[in-house]
Amino acid sequence: MTVLYFRLARGYRPADLGRWLLTATAAAVVAALLLRALGRALNDPAAGAVPRLLWCLPPLAAVGWFAAVAARAVPAARPERINGLTAAGAGPVRLRLLVAGEIALACALGSALALLLFLVLRNDIAGPALAADLGMGSPLPAAAPVTLLVLVPLVAGVSAACAVPSADPLPTGLERTAPTGFGPLRIALPTGLLVTGLALELYGLRPGGSVDGRPVVLPGGLGDTGVPVLVGWTFAALGLALLTAPLLALTGRLLALGRPAPLRLLAGRSLTAEARRLGTPLAVLALAGAAVLAAFRYWIGRPGSSEALTNVEGVLVVACALAAVVVRAAEVRSARRDVSSALLRLGAAPGLLFGAAVLRVLAAGTVLLLTGGATAVLAAGALG
Structure with a gap:
């Protein structure tokens, strides 16, 4: 072996x-x-x-x-x-x-x-x-x-x-054709988690709410917070993470809305088809990055409260999440190799494929900033 x-x-x-x-x-x-x-x-x-x-x-x-x-x-x-x-x-x-x-x-x-x-x-x-x-x-x-x-x-x-589903005949890295849409349950569950989390965090952050119950001491020199605030942020962060893939698909559909030019049509259809595979690593990156940014914001406001071990672990988690996004993007590119070759043989300009890729990256980055930014804001509120 x-x-x-x-x-x-x-x-x-x-x-x-x-x-x-x-x-x-x-x-x-x-x-x-x-x-x-x-x-x-x-x-x-x-x-x-x-x-x-x-x-x-x-x-x-x-x-x-x-x-x-x-x-x-x-x-x-x-x-x-x-x-x-x-x-x-x-x-x-x-x-x-x-x-x-x-x-x-x-x-x-x-x-x-x-x-x-x-x-x-x-x-x-x-x-x-x-x-x-x-x-x-x-x-x-x-x-x-x-x-x-x-x-x-x-x-x-x-x-x-366990990364490759056992239902696949061979681990070729190419997933079977799957529907590009998301069912009502797939959207209702994360939406419910997000709304519930927001309500719990707002309830915990109300005037006088900090004195209710026993505060939870957070590790890494992050101070303490209330139980409703911590549970609320967890629910909201999980809801935003689960909404990443549907938001990517929705963004792709919006790009191809109306009578799109070939650039928008190709970028929108591609993003919609790739939403399921890109959604999970982007959600993990947004969650990890938001938590680390909120922690650094807390430490900057309180000099001397951070720990070197916590900084190393935070950088490692974000680096692994970012590397996973890069690897998954390379996987998607490999899976689209045949489609790109077919478009080039049909006469599509190489600049069109490059422009569509850039547009997809910008659209996915917008979704990432939306979900990650909202998670970071809620985390900053939870940390005070």
């Missing part, structure tokens, strides 16, 4: 190598955060290790999300690899396991590098500033770092294996 992965790596293109290195780097950062939590627990066992490990869950989930998106895009970007493995006798299950193993191997190497650096720094190299983070002066149980670091490739591998 290892020899097969090395042979696959020989045919890597720059995009494949960049995706692999990005996955390994993100895994190394998460592994470093887990090892830091272990070092803190060794240095101060009475403080409790569970809260520190729970604080590592958001970046771990971000790496798992990026691993799933990256694994979903591998077959679309390299169809000749899938065709070759299929001709060699690999079935759908084995193909999925091969793609998941490739992602897990990258995460395992990143985790191994983080562990190596952790052990080197513990060998009387780190200064007093890092002594508490590395657990200097305390014996290191051999099973503890290995158990923690297994989590990263395990989460990434499982996420990658």
Whole structure:
């Protein structure tokens, strides 16, 4: 199996190598955060290790999300690899396991590098500033770092294996033709969540509402907030995230409304068709970016309240979400390769295809600013 992965790596293109290195780097950062939590627990066992490990869950989930998106895009970007493995006798299950193993191997190497650096720094190299983070002066149980670091490739591998629906005959990266519209339930549910969240947050922010009940202390030096405000922001953010794909489809339909020119017609129809695949990564990016921006706004207003660990985790989460959007956009472009080639053969100008792509990006960016901006404003209100 290892020899097969090395042979696959020989045919890597720059995009494949960049995706692999990005996955390994993100895994190394998460592994470093887990090892830091272990070092803190060794240095101060009475403080409790569970809260520190729970604080590592958001970046771990971000790496798992990026691993799933990256694994979903591998077959679309390299169809000749899938065709070759299929001709060699690999079935759908084995193909999925091969793609998941490739992602897990990258995460395992990143985790191994983080562990190596952790052990080197513990060998009387780190200064007093890092002594508490590395657990200097305390014996290191051999099973503890290995158990923690297994989590990263395990989460990434499982996420990658589950990324392709099992109903597909082969993980080609091309989804079956799906309706471009959204049913009433698909729109009513997020709308209800948004309205309920707004009502709860406004109720919690009313004059005198801050003294009701016990305030919830937020991690990362973000102060405290009320339960209705926190629950309301969660509902509203989830509703806005679920509305991203329908808003993309609606924007595409508006572009093609009336008697559109070929540019608007091509951009609108394409955006409507791609709304389902682009909606989820854009929603995750908007949610992550809005939360990080609101947190930075809070810290700027209160100097000295931020923590370096929280900043690193926030940057990692946003970077993984942004990388997932780029990978999904590349997947969509690969899926549209045949359509673009057919349009060029029919006489369409290359400038028309480029202009339609630019118009789609602007329209999707507008939706992203709308949902992300609204989420950030609600988060800023919740943080005070």
